[in-house]
Amino acid sequence: MADKKHRVNLRDRGAEYWERSPKWRRVAMAIFFIAICYALPFLNNPLINTPGSDFQSVLFYPVGMYVLMAIGLNIVVGKSGLLDLGYVAFFAIGAYTMAILGTKTSLNFWEIMPIGVGLAMLSGVLLGTPTLRLRGDYLAIVTLGFGEIVRIFAVNTDAIGGARGIAGIPTPPDIFKAKFTILDPKPYYWVLLTFTLLIIWMVRRMAARRPGRAWDAIRQDDDVAQLMGINTRKYKVWAFVLGAAVAGVGGVIYASQILSIVPDQFNLNISILILACVVFGGIGNVWGVILGAVLLAFTPERIRFLSQPRILVFGIALVVMMNLRPDGILPKKKREHFDPDWHTVEESGEGQIK
Amino acid sequence: MSENVLELNNITMKFGGVTALNEVNLVVKKGEILALIGPNGAGKTTVFNVITGVYKPTSGDVLFQGKSIVGKKRYKITKLGIARTFQNIRLFGESSALENVVTGADVHSKSGVVGSIFGTPRSRREEKAALDRALELLDFMGIKKRAGQLGKNLPYGDQRRLEIARALATNPKLLLLDEPAAGFNPAEKVALGDTIKRIRDAGYTVLLIEHDMSLIMGVSDRVVVLDFGTKIADGTTKEVQNDPRVIEAYLGAPADAS
Amino acid sequence: MDFALLRDAFWGLSFDGLALGAIYALISLGYTLVYGVLRLINFAHSEVFMIGTFAALVASSGLMGVKVEDEPRTGVSMILTLIVCLAIAMLASAITAVLVEIVAYRRLRQRGATKLATLISAIGVSISLVELFRILTDSLPREFPRIMEKTFLFSYAGADIRNDKVIVIVAAGLMMFALERFITKSRLGKGIRAVSMDENTSTLMGVNINRVITVTFFAGGLMAGAAAFFYILVYENTSFKVGFFLGISAFTAAVLGGIGNLKGALFGGFALGLMETWTSAVFGTAWKAVISFIILVLVLLIKPTGLFGESIQQARV
Numbered sequence: 001m002a003d004k005k006h007r008v009n010l011r012d013r014g015a016e017y018w019e020r021s022p023k024w025r026r027v028a029m030a031i032f033f034i035a036i037c038y039a040l041p042f043l044n045n046p047l048i049n050t051p052g053s054d055f056q057s058v059l060f061y062p063v064g065m066y067v068l069m070a071i072g073l074n075i076v077v078g079k080s081g082l083l084d085l086g087y088v089a090f091f092a093i094g095a096y097t098m099a100i101l102g103t104k105t106s107l108n109f110w111e112i113m114p115i116g117v118g119l120a121m122l123s124g125v126l127l128g129t130p131t132l133r134l135r136g137d138y139l140a141i142v143t144l145g146f147g148e149i150v151r152i153f154a155v156n157t158d159a160i161g162g163a164r165g166i167a168g169i170p171t172p173p174d175i176f177k178a179k180f181t182i183l184d185p186k187p188y189y190w191v192l193l194t195f196t197l198l199i200i201w202m203v204r205r206m207a208a209r210r211p212g213r214a215w216d217a218i219r220q221d222d223d224v225a226q227l228m229g230i231n232t233r234k235y236k237v238w239a240f241v242l243g244a245a246v247a248g249v250g251g252v253i254y255a256s257q258i259l260s261i262v263p264d265q266f267n268l269n270i271s272i273l274i275l276a277c278v279v280f281g282g283i284g285n286v287w288g289v290i291l292g293a294v295l296l297a298f299t300p301e302r303i304r305f306l307s308q309p310r311i312l313v314f315g316i317a318l319v320v321m322m323n324l325r326p327d328g329i330l331p332k333k334k335r336e337h338f339d340p341d342w343h344t345v346e347e348s349g350e351g352q353i354k
Numbered sequence: 355m356s357e358n359v360l361e362l363n364n365i366t367m368k369f370g371g372v373t374a375l376n377e378v379n380l381v382v383k384k385g386e387i388l389a390l391i392g393p394n395g396a397g398k399t400t401v402f403n404v405i406t407g408v409y410k411p412t413s414g415d416v417l418f419q420g421k422s423i424v425g426k427k428r429y430k431i432t433k434l435g436i437a438r439t440f441q442n443i444r445l446f447g448e449s450s451a452l453e454n455v456v457t458g459a460d461v462h463s464k465s466g467v468v469g470s471i472f473g474t475p476r477s478r479r480e481e482k483a484a485l486d487r488a489l490e491l492l493d494f495m496g497i498k499k500r501a502g503q504l505g506k507n508l509p510y511g512d513q514r515r516l517e518i519a520r521a522l523a524t525n526p527k528l529l530l531l532d533e534p535a536a537g538f539n540p541a542e543k544v545a546l547g548d549t550i551k552r553i554r555d556a557g558y559t560v561l562l563i564e565h566d567m568s569l570i571m572g573v574s575d576r577v578v579v580l581d582f583g584t585k586i587a588d589g590t591t592k593e594v595q596n597d598p599r600v601i602e603a604y605l606g607a608p609a610d611a612s
Numbered sequence: 613m614d615f616a617l618l619r620d621a622f623w624g625l626s627f628d629g630l631a632l633g634a635i636y637a638l639i640s641l642g643y644t645l646v647y648g649v650l651r652l653i654n655f656a657h658s659e660v661f662m663i664g665t666f667a668a669l670v671a672s673s674g675l676m677g678v679k680v681e682d683e684p685r686t687g688v689s690m691i692l693t694l695i696v697c698l699a700i701a702m703l704a705s706a707i708t709a710v711l712v713e714i715v716a717y718r719r720l721r722q723r724g725a726t727k728l729a730t731l732i733s734a735i736g737v738s739i740s741l742v743e744l745f746r747i748l749t750d751s752l753p754r755e756f757p758r759i760m761e762k763t764f765l766f767s768y769a770g771a772d773i774r775n776d777k778v779i780v781i782v783a784a785g786l787m788m789f790a791l792e793r794f795i796t797k798s799r800l801g802k803g804i805r806a807v808s809m810d811e812n813t814s815t816l817m818g819v820n821i822n823r824v825i826t827v828t829f830f831a832g833g834l835m836a837g838a839a840a841f842f843y844i845l846v847y848e849n850t851s852f853k854v855g856f857f858l859g860i861s862a863f864t865a866a867v868l869g870g871i872g873n874l875k876g877a878l879f880g881g882f883a884l885g886l887m888e889t890w891t892s893a894v895f896g897t898a899w900k901a902v903i904s905f906i907i908l909v910l911v912l913l914i915k916p917t918g919l920f921g922e923s924i925q926q927a928r929v
Contacts, residue, residue, distance in 0.1 A: 046919075083731055130913055136727050137653040138912055140735075141863065145905035156898050188631035202471050209470040209481055213449075213457045220446045227406055229432035229461030230525050238467050272739055280734055318736025323719050326729045 024137040037193055041186045060185040060257065062297040064192045065250055070277035070293040071199060071286060072246025075165045080239040081219030083140040085271050086147025090120045090244040092266035094251020099166040099261050109256050110171030121241045128240035154263035165262030169255050188257045195249050202254060205288060215239055221260065269311055279321055282328020309327025325348055357560045359384050359528050365414035367400055368491055374400045387550060387560045389570045392580035398563045401458040402530050406438055409429045433461055435527035439534055447506030447571045447602045451497060451516050454505055455488035460522030491519040511542055514532055527551065535569055549572045618893045623771035625889050631777035631846060633682035633885020638839035639862035641791065642832030644877040646807035648707030649828050652885040655734035658859025659741035660705045660833050664840025665850035667704030668755055671697045684761040692720045693759050702837035710826055712737055745852035748821065753851035756844045780825045780842040787838050787876055795874065800827050808872060856902050870921020879919065
């Protein structure tokens with residue numbers, strides 16, 4: 001009995017501890033946590049070792065990549081309630097940008113990154129503007145279609161490699177003696193981690209302010225949100241575009257690591273996998289989403305027999321999660337107290353408004 | 355012209371074969387509390403929906419502060435200064451009471467996504483202003499202690515008060531209240547009546563749909579009566595009270611039945 | 613782009629398009645029926661179809677002992693085999709559909725869960741079924757034996773009319789007619805219509821919602837199972853992913869005709885079958901799925917009500 005209550009309030013307890021901590025403790029915890037993340041590739045513990053594949057490589061893909069993408073998709077699905085089933089398309093656009101520009105021009109990784117992100121964002125606008133006013137289920141199907149069309153287009157367009165894809169993608173240039181090669185995933189992991197932390201920071205800022213409130217309102221009641229003065233269309237497109245940007249970042253980094261890409265890598269299953277991470281982690285909740293992504297990406301690598309039927313397990317997990325724990329394993333805060341950072345509470349009912 | 359905050363000119367609203375509103379004319383004067391009453395199904399909420407842009411009228415015009423707002427997007431209408439509450443409470447249940455009201459207060463902020471990421475001075479200013487205003491309004495409606503509680507967990511009465519606070523947060527020139535007293539006991543109704551008067555005294559204009567006659571008579575300056583989508587009376591509370599057509603609409607029999 | 617092919621083989625292509633359209637129409641009935649009562653797109657319906665094809669396969673080899681290398685059967689043996697396979701496919705699909713409802717939707721519906729949650733649950737079921745069959749079939753497509761000799765009955769305006777496609781079109785038409793009779797005349801059918809119009813009032817009038825919903829899924833599944841059998845009869849193969857594109861096309865057909873509207877599903881199915889066949893002739897089959905999507909998006913943006921249906925996009929406050 002006591003255990004069950006413990007679990008349910010895990011996030012709340014963590015959040016409470018955080019809020020009660022003075023600033024120095026918060027900063028220390030954050031630095032500690034971030035340091036651990038950067039040090040992860042050096043961990044060599046039989047408990048977390050992944051049989052069959054290199055732990056450091058797994059950290060980069062799928063763990064790190066899923067985490068990044070799940071954070072991106074969370075803005076769209078989790079915060080705004082827009083069911084995007086074609087998220088992999090933006091990932092593909094980032095990857096293909098890196099592949100094409102990397103092999104056909106002399107631009108390097110860092111120069112290509114903003115272009116890849118920009119193109120992903122542009123496709124987000126192009127796809128989102130006409131379709132985001134559709135109802136939820138229709139939006140899902142249309143985005144699903146978009147994801148598939150991007151793939152089919154890539155398969156059938158020889159100019160960008162056709163079904164055989166593109167090979168010979170250049171690695172990023174060295175940074176202070178750290179070489180990016182296919183043999184060593186560590187520098188890639190650190191680059192990915194840095195982008196991820198930056199994006200988490202940005203997302204949290206937005207979520208706590210006007211955009212986050214607008215997305216919350218849109219998710220809960222689009223019609224009323226409009227009547228409360230929110231330009232729902234603008235914010236929905238923004239959510240879409242930001243999600244696309246994050247996927248674009250992932251795609252560029254991915255292509256520069258794996259050095260050759262084929263269209264069939266960017267299929268529906270990936271969209272579903274990322275969606276599963278978002279759902280599993282608790283829709284809307286960044287930390288839950290990260291935990292969900294880590295679990296879902298890491299477990300099949302750790303437990304090899306789960307690896308083959310991985311997607312089957314994910315599918316079942318989706319159904320089970322929705323039916324038993326629709327709020328995810330770390331549900332959103334249900335705290336009922338008043339945040340001490342704001343004004344002190346004074347009982348009155350006779351206040352004046354100006 | 356500047357006297358009238360809102361004008362409905364010959365508004366007709368048809369849904370397929372059903373005529374919900376038939377050539378309705380009404381005027382809301384600045385600073386007044388106008389009550390819109392009528393039996394169930396008379397079309398009162400439809401009037402609200404036409405005003406706020408949820409429905410586009412089949413014919414007729416809606417003038418807000420002298421300018422037509424028919425066909426404008428809903429959020430733009432709210433920005434112009436019309437806010438409302440709902441017959442069936444429609445709060446953002448998963449958000450806290452404070453968040454609900456701040457969302458309303460966001461309407462007049464200029465900064466958006468980019469501002470929030472980079473923490474521009476303007477966005478920080480507007481964020482604080484919105485928070486301050488929200489707290490003020492919660493206080494005004496007497497639910498400040500509920501600020502951190504989730505909307506869906508509030509007791510019924512406080513949910514209704516929260517909806518009003520949220521609407522006020524958008525800083526409207528015209529406030530539409532759709533049955534704000536539904537489900538209240540008599541004492542709460544009296545308190546609500548006082549609140550509505552205080553809202554008016556603070557400078558807002560109120561258009562009110564209600565069923566409770568004593569509340570209406572105690573609070574409103576004028577009353578408009580609808581029946582089957584048609585306006586059947588329009589005047590002061592006294593005039594409407596004694597209008598035989600109104601009595602018939604409610605009681606279904608002529609006042610002077612032999 | 614090959615317009616010459618379209619022009620020369622127009623009638624032949626159109627006939628093929630009608631046969632394909634009959635299959636689409638049957639599948640889209642399932643989407644539209646479920647949408648009518650639950651206001652929900654049944655994502656897993658494509659897998660209901662897929663399972664029907666495998667059921668027909670198992671029925672033919674396991675039950676009726678037909679092997680792929682066998683000569684086509686004739687006479688009574690042929691008719692018997694065909695009917696048994698059809699019946700088993702229909703039953704398998706119908707049962708799958710009902711199971712899907714119970715596993716993926718029922719609990720969420722009764723708890724009043726959000727649309728998003730229900731959709732995700734549906735997607736989970738869909739993915740699970742696809743993966744299950746991928747593992748079972750080792751990712752390989754399966755061939756279906758030729759039970760019936762495929763002969764050309766006659767020629768019309770340059771189109772060769774093949775017997776199996778005629779059977780598909782005629783049989784599909786009969787089934788749709790039977791379904792329509794069921795919906796309009798039977799008590800359960802009236803219940804279905806009542807619930808799709810107004811769920812709350814129906815409950816108040818004594819309609820057993822759970823039963824109506826189960827029957828709806830069952831009926832949609834029957835139709836999908838029939839479509840599965842017809843598909844496998846004409847195309848003679850299936851795979852674990854056969855449901856995906858056919859499902860999307862059938863859904864597009866339902867939307868095109870007006871989702872929630874049976875007549876629309878029929879019309880949409882045939883219309884889409886024709887359009888896809890014609891455009892495949894011009895642009896090549898690789899772009900078939902893209903054409904379908906473009907049609908879907910256009911319909912949703914221009915006339916979301918579809919050709920016959922009601923608009924469900926209006927806000928309700």
